[in-house]
Amino acid sequence: MMEIGLNHYLVLSTILFAIGLVGIMRRKNLLLLFFATEILLNAVNIAFAAISHYYGDLTGQMFAFFVIAIAASELAVGLGLLIVWYKRHGNIDLDTMTSMRG
Amino acid sequence: MFEAVAFYLFAFLTIAMFYITVTTSQALYALTALAAGMIFISAFFFILGADFLGAVQIIVYTGAVMALYAFGMMFFDTTREVKEKQGNKFIVVGLATLAAVMVVAIFVAPIVSTNMTAFYPMVEGAGNTQEVGLVLFTKYLIPFEVAAVMLLVAMVAGIVLAGKKMDLSLTLMSAEQAKDIDDKDKKVLS
Amino acid sequence: MELYLYIALFAPLVSSMFSALFTNTPKKQFVGIVASLLIFTAFGSSTILLSHILGGGDIVHVEMMTWMATGNLYIPFGFVVDQVSVTMMMVVTLVSTIVHIYSIGYMDHDKGFNRFFAWLSAFVFSMMILVMSDNFAGLFIGWEGVGLCSWGLIGFWFHKEVATWAANEAFIMNRIADLAMLIGIFLVYWNTGSLQYDIAFPAMATLDPSTLTWMGIFLFIGAMGKSAQFPLHTWLADAMEGPTPVSALIHAATMVTAGVYLVIRSNELYDLIPNVGLFIASLGAFVALFAASMALVNRDMKRIIAYSTLSQLGYMFVAAGLGAYWVALFHLMAHAFFKALLFLGAGNVMHAMHDELDPFKMGGLYKKMKWTAIMMTIASIALAGIFPLAGFFSKDAILEAAFVEHHFIIYSVILFTAGLTAFYSFRLVAMIFHGEERYKLFGIDPHEAYKFMLVGMSPLLILAIIAGALKGTYFEMITGLLPNTEYHLHSELTYWIMTIGTQVFVALAIMYAYKKYAFSPVSVPDGTSKMENSFMYKLLLNQYYIPYAYEEYIVKPYNELSAALWKVDQNVVDASVDGIANIFYKTGENTRHMQSGNLSTMLKWMVAGTVALLSLAVVFGLAARYSGEIRTILSGLGV
Numbered sequence: 001m002m003e004i005g006l007n008h009y010l011v012l013s014t015i016l017f018a019i020g021l022v023g024i025m026r027r028k029n030l031l032l033l034f035f036a037t038e039i040l041l042n043a044v045n046i047a048f049a050a051i052s053h054y055y056g057d058l059t060g061q062m063f064a065f066f067v068i069a070i071a072a073s074e075l076a077v078g079l080g081l082l083i084v085w086y087k088r089h090g091n092i093d094l095d096t097m098t099s100m101r102g
Numbered sequence: 103m104f105e106a107v108a109f110y111l112f113a114f115l116t117i118a119m120f121y122i123t124v125t126t127s128q129a130l131y132a133l134t135a136l137a138a139g140m141i142f143i144s145a146f147f148f149i150l151g152a153d154f155l156g157a158v159q160i161i162v163y164t165g166a167v168m169a170l171y172a173f174g175m176m177f178f179d180t181t182r183e184v185k186e187k188q189g190n191k192f193i194v195v196g197l198a199t200l201a202a203v204m205v206v207a208i209f210v211a212p213i214v215s216t217n218m219t220a221f222y223p224m225v226e227g228a229g230n231t232q233e234v235g236l237v238l239f240t241k242y243l244i245p246f247e248v249a250a251v252m253l254l255v256a257m258v259a260g261i262v263l264a265g266k267k268m269d270l271s272l273t274l275m276s277a278e279q280a281k282d283i284d285d286k287d288k289k290v291l292s
Numbered sequence: 293m294e295l296y297l298y299i300a301l302f303a304p305l306v307s308s309m310f311s312a313l314f315t316n317t318p319k320k321q322f323v324g325i326v327a328s329l330l331i332f333t334a335f336g337s338s339t340i341l342l343s344h345i346l347g348g349g350d351i352v353h354v355e356m357m358t359w360m361a362t363g364n365l366y367i368p369f370g371f372v373v374d375q376v377s378v379t380m381m382m383v384v385t386l387v388s389t390i391v392h393i394y395s396i397g398y399m400d401h402d403k404g405f406n407r408f409f410a411w412l413s414a415f416v417f418s419m420m421i422l423v424m425s426d427n428f429a430g431l432f433i434g435w436e437g438v439g440l441c442s443w444g445l446i447g448f449w450f451h452k453e454v455a456t457w458a459a460n461e462a463f464i465m466n467r468i469a470d471l472a473m474l475i476g477i478f479l480v481y482w483n484t485g486s487l488q489y490d491i492a493f494p495a496m497a498t499l500d501p502s503t504l505t506w507m508g509i510f511l512f513i514g515a516m517g518k519s520a521q522f523p524l525h526t527w528l529a530d531a532m533e534g535p536t537p538v539s540a541l542i543h544a545a546t547m548v549t550a551g552v553y554l555v556i557r558s559n560e561l562y563d564l565i566p567n568v569g570l571f572i573a574s575l576g577a578f579v580a581l582f583a584a585s586m587a588l589v590n591r592d593m594k595r596i597i598a599y600s601t602l603s604q605l606g607y608m609f610v611a612a613g614l615g616a617y618w619v620a621l622f623h624l625m626a627h628a629f630f631k632a633l634l635f636l637g638a639g640n641v642m643h644a645m646h647d648e649l650d651p652f653k654m655g656g657l658y659k660k661m662k663w664t665a666i667m668m669t670i671a672s673i674a675l676a677g678i679f680p681l682a683g684f685f686s687k688d689a690i691l692e693a694a695f696v697e698h699h700f701i702i703y704s705v706i707l708f709t710a711g712l713t714a715f716y717s718f719r720l721v722a723m724i725f726h727g728e729e730r731y732k733l734f735g736i737d738p739h740e741a742y743k744f745m746l747v748g749m750s751p752l753l754i755l756a757i758i759a760g761a762l763k764g765t766y767f768e769m770i771t772g773l774l775p776n777t778e779y780h781l782h783s784e785l786t787y788w789i790m791t792i793g794t795q796v797f798v799a800l801a802i803m804y805a806y807k808k809y810a811f812s813p814v815s816v817p818d819g820t821s822k823m824e825n826s827f828m829y830k831l832l833l834n835q836y837y838i839p840y841a842y843e844e845y846i847v848k849p850y851n852e853l854s855a856a857l858w859k860v861d862q863n864v865v866d867a868s869v870d871g872i873a874n875i876f877y878k879t880g881e882n883t884r885h886m887q888s889g890n891l892s893t894m895l896k897w898m899v900a901g902t903v904a905l906l907s908l909a910v911v912f913g914l915a916a917r918y919s920g921e922i923r924t925i926l927s928g929l930g931v
Contacts, residue, residue, distance in 0.1 A: 010210060013206060014203055014206045017205060017206070019198075022198045024899070027124070031178060032123075032132055035136050035171075038140075042140065046143060049146065049152050058233060062234075062237060064152075065238070073257075075167055075170055075171075077263070084263050094892045098889040200903050201902055204907065
């Protein structure tokens with residue numbers, strides 16, 4: 001219990017990932033949806049870093065590093081699109097985005 | 103002992119922060135909680151000895167990402183309460199848990215089943231930043247450069263999407279046209 | 293000669309195709325004329341071929357192309373013109389030419405004029421294939437082809453319920469018989485290894501008699517269906533719902549004689565199995581009497597002639613069964629001429645009487661329709677077998693054959709039938725053309741048919757008169773192929789007694805018919821007279837209750853069985869197919885909500901999909917990891 005192993009980190013990562021997914025599914029505001037995706041990415045990052053640490057391999061950290069880079073660029077583009085949408089429609093509510101209705 | 107206390111403390115804090123992020127109806131609270139959660143995560147990186155990653159986490163998330171979100175929120179009307187229609191909570195939570203467990207299980211499976219040997223073992227006697235630098239600029243040089251290009255592209259895209267009249271080129275326009283546009287903008291603003 | 297063979301064969305096909313082009317357009321006179329000309333071309337070619345064979349020329353045998361060649365099975369589209377087939381070709385093309393010409397007038401006011409010619413020519417083509425083929429497979433194609441065309445022509449007026457019913461009845465009855473025929477053909481192939489006549493028949497000589505008997509029986513059942521022998525005879529009378537030229541061509545002169553042709557063609561087979569031959573002859577004699585008896589009381593002009601046809605087919609089978617194949621073929625030919633003539637005459641009468649078929653409502657038509665009356669009278673005399681018309685020679689030969697072969701029961705039956713034939717033929721003639729003018733009661737104004745129709749019929753008239761004179765020439769020719777069994781009575785005296793006796797008997801029957809129906813008042817039967825209530829009369833009028841029995845004991849149980857099986861079909865076959873379709877339908881219906889366009893819902897589904905894929909990955913990963921153990925467990929379970 002007191003000795004913190006890889007499993008502890010993995011369990012934490014799982015919990016955070018689940019929280020992120022819940023957020024993705026229940027959020028209707030696009031901006032808050034973005035927050036949830038950030039949580040997902042960070043949950044995975046923790047797992048990467050933990051694995052890297054317990055196996056003495058740097059690859060995990062490298063991946064976490066790239067994940068952060070991707071998160072940043074996704075955010076930049078995503079926010080840009082969000083602003084365009086808001087300018088056009090005046091809101092960023094998911095329920096109003098029904099242009100994909102078949 | 104110290105490690106265990108720190109882990110449990112930060113684990114609790116992170117989970118709490120993210121829980122608030124996901125459940126609160128105030129966008130501002132969500133943003134604040136997210137920022138706090140990000141910082142708490144960096145604590146795990148420090149505990150795990152990934153000092154460089156922890157630093158990057160703080161800089162990128164709390165510095166860049168949160169600032170971007172904050173600016174973004176200025177555009178939107180986020181002060182009012184966010185209304186959320188609720189579906190079946192059990193389905194949402196169940197699906198999320200299931201997916202999370204399985205993702206982790208799949209990641210862990212090779213680690214548990216085989217004796218993994220490190221491709222890029224930690225270098226003895228060097229600091230974490232130095233180790234990261236060694237690997238990043240040898241084995242992962244090209245992905246690093248690509249990531250840099252990607253960030254650039256994302257930046258340009260963000261500017262183009264968010265900026266006004268970005269489909270017009272001032273350098274290709276004649277002076278009058280440019281002035282026209284300028285005047286119109288002034289009218290809109292005033 | 294091959295060229296003429298192909299012309300004779302394919303001119304009807306061209307005619308049919310040509311007419312078929314106009315089936316959906318209004319009546320066009322030239323269609324009938326072109327079709328008639330093309331059939332006449334076929335007739336001309338047949339005549340040339342006949343003169344070639346008569347002049348002692350070789351048998352024309354061509355192989356147009358290979359049809360099937362797989363392993364040991366080799367079936368070509370081969371055609372042969374020998375003495376037998378050329379006779380049939382002459383009969384078919386001659387009668388069909390006349391019927392085509394006649395139809396131009398007869399179908400004058402019909403909407404389906406063009407369609408009629410398409411079917412009629414198609415029939416001629418099928419019949420030509422039937423008689424010209426040099427193997428059983430080709431014969432079978434023609435056999436089915438004529439069946440199909442017969443169906444189309446009986447049901448030509450398809451808006452009439454009776455006509456479609458009769459067409460289906462004919463078709464289905466023929467199918468039943470064709471099944472047996474197909475079995476017969478298979479037997480021939482299995483035992484001789486070929487379907488070619490010139491290979492199969494010589495090979496039969498070495499076969500086991502019981503095998504041959506089965507072959508003969510099955511082939512004869514096929515012939516029974518097409519030639520409407522008992523018990524498959526009911527369709528022929530019902531087939532009279534078709535237009536009269538069709539009855540003349542198909543149900544008197546050509547198609548129904550295909551069964552006789554088959555027996556004649558297989559003479560080498562039936563020579564080896566005299567017991568089956570005797571059965572054929574007995575059945576023929578029975579049918580002759582049976583059909584004639586039904587004709588005695590019937591009140592439908594065309595049905596009377598149809599029963600007469602049936603009866604005459606019985607005669608042919610008597611001759612064929614007794615081994616007198618050439619006599620059978622001769623009677624077939626003579627019969628074709630006078631029976632077609634009789635039918636066409638009946639067609640004229642029908643036309644004149646506005647489709648009235650009951651001879652009791654006619655009478656005295658001689659004054660109005662002189663030429664038709666003469667033709668029908670002569671045809672009836674020929675049918676009755678009075679010297680010197682065609683029927684005398686052929687029927688007399690059959691009687692002689694039966695007598696000489698010492699089958700006295702058969703002889704007396706067919707002799708008695710000859711008297712009946714004379715009686716019912718002249719009952720019909722007397723009622724139509726003589727006596728009171730009963731039609732006036734019904735307000736009908738009869739008129740003679742078109743001139744060209746009468747002229748068209750005249751060749752048949754001439755042949756009905758003189759065909760007997762050709763007997764010698766015919767005998768010379770046909771014995772080149774068929775066994776030349778001549779039937780001469782030992783004593784000259786017996787011959788004369790027999791011949792004159794027969795003639796007197798027949799003449800008496802004719803006189804009785806005239807006395808009863810022409811010179812004494814005839815009243816329209818209304819079900820009150822004593823005779824009409826007698827048991828025999830009812831029995832005969834209801835065709836021995838055979839159609840009733842078929843309806844009651846075959847059709848109804850079959851319907852019930854079908855209804856029961858239909859339930860099975862609905863609940864098992866249809867239900868499973870519908871079930872599968874329903875699964876997809878329901879799946880689509882229920883998953884439609886996924887595509888609501890709501891992004892939040894879509895995200896939920898996306899996560900669900902991810903979970904599904906991940907579980908698959910986990911399952912397969914575990915299976916791969918523990919494959920050894922799984923295999924052990926499965927082998928322990930005995931898989």
